[in-house]
Amino acid sequence: MTRSKDATPEALPELPAQDHLRFGRRLVRRRGALGWSQRELSRRTSLPSSRLSRLERGKAKPRLDELLRLRAVLGGTLDELVFEPASPSAEGIGQVLRDLERCATAEDVALLCKLVHLIALGLRCAPGGVGGMHVD
Numbered sequence: 001m002t003r004s005k006d007a008t009p010e011a012l013p014e015l016p017a018q019d020h021l022r023f024g025r026r027l028v029r030r031r032g033a034l035g036w037s038q039r040e041l042s043r044r045t046s047l048p049s050s051r052l053s054r055l056e057r058g059k060a061k062p063r064l065d066e067l068l069r070l071r072a073v074l075g076g077t078l079d080e081l082v083f084e085p086a087s088p089s090a091e092g093i094g095q096v097l098r099d100l101e102r103c104a105t106a107e108d109v110a111l112l113c114k115l116v117h118l119i120a121l122g123l124r125c126a127p128g129g130v131g132g133m134h135v136d
């Protein structure tokens with residue numbers, strides 16, 4: 001049986017090298033958060049250390065079987081491992097605040113609004129911790 005020209009799937013575009021680098025950085029962060037060396041991750045996933053090194057440096061494209069092994073060992077979802085986590089939208093944050101207004105005290109809502117404002121500005125707590133932070 002022959003296929004018509006219309007039935008032939010078109011080639012998928014190549015992913016930019018940047019995507020492979022981002023995946024590699026996420027892999028390194030996840031492994032580091034668990035306190036594991038490449039050798040330990042290799043042992044747990046049965047993937048060669050050399051292959052993990054290439055993946056972490058963005059020099060190799062991950063195969064589906066590798067992604068599934070990595071996800072099983074590192075936890076989370078495949079989506080979280082492959083893609084950047086979505087940033088919360090202003091609309092989503094607004095909805096959370098509206099929900100809180102219905103069930104929290106006015107003082108709680110005011111404090112949460114200040115906290116959201118500080119987070120939006122990218123401020124961090126002082127080295128002394130939360131106790132050293134002043135919110136006016």
